[in-house]
Amino acid sequence: MLRSQPARPVDSDPVRVLYLDDEEPNLFSFKAAFRRDFEIFTATEPHEAVRILDAEDIHVVLSDQRMPGISGVEFFELIMPDHPDCTRILVTGYADTNAVVDAINKGQVYRFVSKPWNEEELRNVVTSAFRQHKSRISTNRSAATLMNALRSVDRELLDLIDRLGKASISGDSIDIPALMEEIESVQQRLINSTAFRTGSSSENEPF
Numbered sequence: 071m072l073r074s075q076p077a078r079p080v081d082s083d084p085v086r087v088l089y090l091d092d093e094e095p096n097l098f099s100f101k102a103a104f105r106r107d108f109e110i111f112t113a114t115e116p117h118e119a120v121r122i123l124d125a126e127d128i129h130v131v132l133s134d135q136r137m138p139g140i141s142g143v144e145f146f147e148l149i150m151p152d153h154p155d156c157t158r159i160l161v162t163g164y165a166d167t168n169a170v171v172d173a174i175n176k177g178q179v180y181r182f183v184s185k186p187w188n189e190e191e192l193r194n195v196v197t198s199a200f201r202q203h204k205s206r207i208s209t210n211r212s213a214a215t216l217m218n219a220l221r222s223v224d225r226e227l228l229d230l231i232d233r234l235g236k237a238s239i240s241g242d243s244i245d246i247p248a249l250m251e252e253i254e255s256v257q258q259r260l261i262n263s264t265a266f267r268t269g270s271s272s273e274n275e276p277f
Contacts, residue, residue: 084109085200086127090119090145091134091161096185100132103189108196116145123153130199132183135162146179157199159183226252 085108089100097112104110111126113119116139122128131149133142140148146158158178163185180202181195230252 085129085196086111087130087132087196088113088119088122088126088128088156089132089161090114090116090137090142091132092137093134096134104193104196107193116140116148119145120149123149123156128153128156129204130159130196131156132159132161132196135160143179150178157202159195159199161185161187 087104087108088111089097090113091097091100092114094114097114101110101112108130111122111128113122116137119131119133123131131146131153133145135142137145142160142162146160149156157180159181160179161183180199183192183195
């Protein structure tokens with residue numbers, strides 16, 4: 071019987087998923103289950119996972135919690151400075167309260183997945199994580215656009231203040247209507263800014 075397909079994100083690019091796990095059978099199972107849904111990258115060592123992150127545009131990162139030498143939370147801490155936009159999913163077969171707390175406080179984990187994972191559930195979690203990744207990217211771009219608009223307005227207002235100061239010192243007359251028209255023009259450009267009109271939303275879900 072054909073399995074039902076989850077609602078996929080509307081995007082022309084494939085969902086790129088990296089899974090770090092020191093146990094290769096887990097990676098083989100993951101790739102076998104989801105190779106038709108996502109573009110999958112796997113790694114058994116943290117340095118190999120970092121190399122993939124540096125080379126590829128990875129959207130979602132899964133990591134096993136219990137690995138030799140480094141935990142999944144520690145790995146997420148390691149990659150956050152250089153890859154802050156990757157959505158992180160912790161995979162664990164252990165009921166470890168400390169790991170959960172650390173993941174929230176340090177690794178900023180999006181969701182937890184227990185071993186053995188349910189295929190349909192994990193598929194939906196990864197798809198949802200991808201949507202969160204896209205939302206974060208969109209929000210960051212909107213914030214950058216808004217910041218540029220604010221800087222531009224700030225420069226223009228400083229220029230107006232400077233001109234007013236010079237006119238006051240020199241005793242030149244000030245064309246009030248023209249000045250008000252300039253101020254209104256600056257204000258209108260800010261209002262019409264795409265970033266100013268675009269609201270942002272978060273797709274974070276409760277654990």
